[in-house]
Amino acid sequence: MKVAEGQKVQLECHVTGSPEPELSWYLDGVVLSLSTELRIVRQDSWCHLMINEVLAEDEGQYTVIASNIHGTASSSALLTVISKSSSPVKSISQLRFDYDTTTTKN
Secondary structure: OEEEOOOOEEEEEEEEOOOOOEEEEEEOOEEOOOOOOEEEEEEOOEEEEEEOOOOHHHOEEEEEEEEEOOEEEEEEEEEEEEOHHHOOOOOOEEEEEEEEHHHOOO
């Protein structure tokens, strides 16, 4: 996904499983820390990672890992940040992951 610097970005994943899976988000293999610019919101089986204003340092491989006693599932997406001077894009971007941990084996 390519987005312009300063743009809002939302990554979404849809996860189902019993028991309810725990989710972890990573950027280039490092666990993400929440801040005023980075929020994670979980609503029912949806989880949203929201970046209020994407910066060059937000560029990289985003991975979400869902796990419960039955196994784990993961999905990744590459975020490329385009500097403001090289793109007139001014919209909100969205990416969705969709998987079910009830069918995943360790």
